[in-house]
Amino acid sequence: MAHYKVILTYDGTDFQGFQRQVEGRTVQASVEAALERIGWQESSILFAGRTDAGVHAAGQVIGFNLDWKHSPEELQDAVNANLPVDVSALSVAEAEENFHPRFSAVARCYHYRIFCEPVRQPLRERYAWRVWPAVRTKPLEETADYLIGRHDFSAFGSAPQEGGTTIREIFSSIWKVLENDLVFQITGNAFLYRMVRRLVSFQIEVGQGKRNPEEIKLFLDGGSKEVVQGLAPPQGLVLEEVFYPK
Amino acid sequence: MAHYKVILTYDGTDFQGFQRQVEGRTVQASVEAALERIGWQESSILFAGRTDAGVHAAGQVIGFNLDWKHSPEELQDAVNANLPVDVSALSVAEAEENFHPRFSAVARCYHYRIFCEPVRQPLRERYAWRVWPAVRTKPLEETADYLIGRHDFSAFGSAPQEGGTTIREIFSSIWKVLENDLVFQITGNAFLYRMVRRLVSFQIEVGQGKRNPEEIKLFLDGGSKEVVQGLAPPQGLVLEEVFYPK
Known part of the structure; x- marks a missing residue:
C-alpha cells in the first residue's frame, strides 16, 4: 500500500x-x-x-x-x-506516509481574471468576470499592495471552523495584464472562506472609483466588525497552485 | 424599414x-x-x-x-x-441597402489555437486543440509563409458550389505565441469548406517532423488531385473578423 x-x-x-x-x-x-x-x-x-x-x-x-x-x-x-x-x-x-494535501501545505496561490466590456462576451466569460464600467489599473495595484503581510481578514471571510483564527499571511498580491484581461494573483499561507472573491469585489469597487485604495485599511485587522458584502462571481477564480516544503 | x-x-x-x-x-x-x-x-x-x-x-x-x-x-x-x-x-x-454580409466582404480572418501537453487540460481544451508530441515553432512558421498569395487550394477543401473556383488569395498567414499557446492567424479573400482546419492539421504534421515545410508546395496549385486527410478539431477555430470596403 x-x-x-x-x-x-x-x-x-x-x-x-x-x-x-x-x-x-x-x-x-x-x-x-x-x-x-x-x-x-x-x-x-x-x-x-x-x-x-x-x-x-x-x-x-x-x-x-x-x-x-x-x-x-x-x-x-x-x-x-x-x-x-x-x-x-x-x-x-x-508521497511520504505523513503527507497531507491540506495540513502539509505552506502556501496557496489563486488567480482571479476579469475583463472590462459593456456587452456580454460568451467566448471570454467562462473563465473570467466581465466588469463594467471599466476599472483603472493603478488603484487596483495600490489596493492589492495593502494586502501583503500578516492581517486579520475577518471582514473578508470566515474561518473554516468556529472560533478559528482569521489571521492570514499574504506573501504576494498583484494585478497582471494578460492579453486583454486583468488577473489578480494572490499567494498566502491560507485563505478564509470566499476571501479571494470578496477581495476582488472590493478592489473592483476601488478600480471603478467607488472607493479609495486606502479604504481597504479600514477593513483589515479588525477595523470592521462586518463581512464586506460584495462577492465576485465564481467563474473568474482558479486555484492555481498549492505549495509544500521542499 | x-x-x-x-x-x-x-x-x-x-x-x-x-x-x-x-x-x-x-x-x-x-x-x-x-x-x-x-x-x-x-x-x-x-x-x-x-x-x-x-x-x-x-x-x-x-x-x-x-x-x-x-x-x-x-x-x-x-x-x-x-x-x-x-x-x-x-x-x-x-447598413447600406445593398450591403450583404457575405458578398460585400473583401476578407476574412480566422484564428486557430493549439497547445502542446501530454495529458488532458480541461481548462484549456474548450478553445484550443491539445497537440502531442510537441511541435517545433520554426517549421510551422516556414509552412505558413508558403500559403501567402494566390493559390489553388483544391487539396485543402471544396468550393461552396459545384464547379466553383478553388483559387483563394491569402493576405497574411502567421503563427503567434500567446501565453503558452500557439495561434495560427490567417487572413484571405475567402476560404474553402474546412480549409483552415486542413491547413492547421497539415502544419502540425510539419511541426511534429512528419513532413517538411516545402512539402506543402506539392499540395498547392493543383499539385495533388486529392484532398488531404487530416482535419484539426473544431474547438480551436475562431472566425475572428470579416472585412468590408471602407
Whole structure:
C-alpha cells in the first residue's frame, strides 16, 4: 500500500464545487468514482482545499492510499482514463506516509481574471468576470499592495471552523495584464472562506472609483466588525497552485 | 424599414454549427428566434460565413431588415436581451441597402489555437486543440509563409458550389505565441469548406517532423488531385473578423 499525491486540474463550471455532497455532481465524487474503478478502497480522499461551485483549479492537490503494482505514470494514465472530460490528473507521485494535501501545505496561490466590456462576451466569460464600467489599473495595484503581510481578514471571510483564527499571511498580491484581461494573483499561507472573491469585489469597487485604495485599511485587522458584502462571481477564480516544503 | 449589420460572437461548443438545420440547435435559429421576438418578419437572416459544429466566432457578421423605431444601441440591447447566453451582439449599425454580409466582404480572418501537453487540460481544451508530441515553432512558421498569395487550394477543401473556383488569395498567414499557446492567424479573400482546419492539421504534421515545410508546395496549385486527410478539431477555430470596403 503506497501513499500518492496527485495534482488535479478541473473546469468547475459543471460541478457543485469540489467537496462531496449528498446531491449534486462534485469533483471529489468524480475522482473517488474513478479511483474505485482501479481498486481504491478508502472512504474518502484527502484534498488541499474546497473550491466552491463554478470555481476552477489548475493545481488542486489530493492524497490517498492505494495498493498499486505499477508505476506512478501508469497510475496517472489509469486515473485519467476513468475521470470525466472536465477533470484531469496533471501529475501523480508517491508521497511520504505523513503527507497531507491540506495540513502539509505552506502556501496557496489563486488567480482571479476579469475583463472590462459593456456587452456580454460568451467566448471570454467562462473563465473570467466581465466588469463594467471599466476599472483603472493603478488603484487596483495600490489596493492589492495593502494586502501583503500578516492581517486579520475577518471582514473578508470566515474561518473554516468556529472560533478559528482569521489571521492570514499574504506573501504576494498583484494585478497582471494578460492579453486583454486583468488577473489578480494572490499567494498566502491560507485563505478564509470566499476571501479571494470578496477581495476582488472590493478592489473592483476601488478600480471603478467607488472607493479609495486606502479604504481597504479600514477593513483589515479588525477595523470592521462586518463581512464586506460584495462577492465576485465564481467563474473568474482558479486555484492555481498549492505549495509544500521542499 | 432599415437594413442592419450586426457583429456576433458565440461559443460554438453547444451549437450544431451556424446554419439553420431541420434538427439541432444552431446559431442562426437562435438569432432568428431572438429577432422574431422584437418584430422581425423576414424568412432568413443573411450571414458572412457558415461555421461548423463546435467552431467559435469573435466576429461573425449578419444582416437583416427590420422596422425599428429606436436607436441601433437600443436594438443591440433588445437583441442581446433575447439571445441565449452563448451568443452576443457586439455591435449593431445601420447598413447600406445593398450591403450583404457575405458578398460585400473583401476578407476574412480566422484564428486557430493549439497547445502542446501530454495529458488532458480541461481548462484549456474548450478553445484550443491539445497537440502531442510537441511541435517545433520554426517549421510551422516556414509552412505558413508558403500559403501567402494566390493559390489553388483544391487539396485543402471544396468550393461552396459545384464547379466553383478553388483559387483563394491569402493576405497574411502567421503563427503567434500567446501565453503558452500557439495561434495560427490567417487572413484571405475567402476560404474553402474546412480549409483552415486542413491547413492547421497539415502544419502540425510539419511541426511534429512528419513532413517538411516545402512539402506543402506539392499540395498547392493543383499539385495533388486529392484532398488531404487530416482535419484539426473544431474547438480551436475562431472566425475572428470579416472585412468590408471602407
